[in-house]
Amino acid sequence: MDLKTLSFIVVGATFAIYIGIAIWARAGSTSEFYVAGKGINPVLNGMATAADWMSAASFISMAGLIAFLGFTGGAYLMGWTGGYVLMALLLAPYLRKFGKFTVPEFIGDRFYSRTARIVAVISLLVISITYVIGQMRGVGIAFSNILEVELATGLYSGMAVVFIYAVFGGMKGITYTQIAQYVIMIFAYTVPAVFIAIQLTGNPIPQIGLGGTLAGEDTYLLAALDRTLMDLGFAAYTTVSGMTMLNMFLLTLALMIGTAGLPHVIIRFFTVPRVRDARKSAGFALLFIGILYTTAPAVGAMAMYNFINTVQPGEVGDPQGNLVIEDRPDWMLRWERTGLLGFEDKNEDGRLQYYNDRNPEFAAMAEEEFGWEGNEFTRIDRDIMVLANPQIAGLPNWVIALVAAGGIAAALSTAAGLLLAISSSISHDLLKGVFMPRISEKRELLAGRIAMAGAILLAGYLGLNPPGFAAEVVALAFGLAAASLFPTLMMGIFFKRVNREGAIAGMLVGLASTLLYIFLFKGWFFFPGTNVFPDTAEYWLFGINPTGFGVIGAILNFIVAYAVSSVTKAPPEHIQRLVEEVRVPRVGTS
């Protein structure tokens, strides 16, 4: 069977599963719609959280990013997992004890202020909408690449499927679909990794294979990769390159704090029955995430190793050592058609050279001794690494079809979680909380569904016509989560003295400083050409990359909130009691 037919069957079968689950898990009350009736088993909730969190970026982009960064790619691995420690220890159990439906609701109640709730809703909407654009685009790209249909067709099918299970099932439908999506995603990610690990190292476990020797040799895989890269003028894979140690540190911290502040992940902990389940669920979520995140470095390194050895099968410098263009493998032809891979035979020797021509010493030597006239790969999109990996390794078509279904599952599961966070903040926080406090449960549920449908249409539209700044805004989304939501939530639980004035001032300063710093380097509201400073290291304040500035915003939020609170009136008695009750799982009777 050809790849296209096979892909249609595999992707179609997964869609049938999602829709079947939606029919079975229809939401009947606002509690089921927002938090699945608080009745989800903690292990299953961990699985759903993992699918919710791992987006198209984790599934498709991360390993490719690591392949080209090497060691410093660890910032993404540690950042996107370490945030769960913060979430599990500092937020999840307490917010579950609080026992309401949304993140802005906690902020509004704890700081006894409608203004605080509205500021939180605005942060939540900016974060979630930014995120959802990328997911819808991911769905469209995965479809169009593999099923060879138009981007729009792929996107509409994705929207239709999400519409069915998210609008009718609410959180309940989304949760059970996400569990199925996790299984598909993890299977699709690990199967090719296992095959490739066996091919390269003889060990079926990628995490062990990466630290093992090459099959039938005494050389370690990583040592061989280090040497090959250095022979071609690159930095060794296992050492610092691509970003400075300071920015690796700040990026890791920003991703951790940002992760802990993401509202669509936090609300997943509202769905379990008890406080102790929220703790346990966070552990299982990270365990399920860890399976993919510890496999990703193996996928990245092995993809890089395979790629270089395809281009440079012989000795570096040997005129016969490079790939003959005419004989290049099928996967290259396939990705050339998409425009994501491109080359140019600069020295017209009919062969391809991939090396670091930005290393002046090596480039000069290569030109003089080997007759190389520059790196001949004009384009290697990092995102193709995971999708091309099974093809590079020559794996059967059903594996390639499975990877497509996995990529789509990753994007859909995250999109659904985000859409729920968006719709609940509109129907519950804005409508019921601010504008129509007397709305009946039935009408609130209807409003939630309409908000969800509206959010899907908006997300689809933006996915199809992404603002030119979509990629830049991701830094903003994380920065906002880190600078506004995380510190405010944490202080709400751990610092009883922080009051309304402090929280609002802290959030605004955190938000404004992060926005200002990002706009200074990326342009006002991301309009190209309006940036005040060029976005390069020498202009950054203390060398801090705008992506990592959320950390500074978070610190400013903490300082301002604390300072303002200590010169204004302490929170009222009933709020102090609320904080004390949130801190214990059950109010003791003895």
Place this chain on the structure above:
Amino acid sequence: MTQEESRAAYWRANLRLLGILLAIWFVVSFGLGILLSQPLNAFSIGGYPLGFWFAQQGSIYTFIVLIFFYTWRMNVLDRKFDVHEE
């Protein structure tokens, strides 16, 4: 012990546990995985240079263990201070 003192003691025990676990969280990821990674690369686990292993494998395993340990330890504390759920 009054209920109020008991709750305060529970909270202090919780904060102590958080302090220890977050110290480990910081040392393993930012310490061993980033700041000290380069000198640590002189050692290795199999084919993994040690600093590289902490940045791309070890820190993730540590995070998972930390959360499960926290869960177990908090359940013990909940019972000890009689604030556990049904």
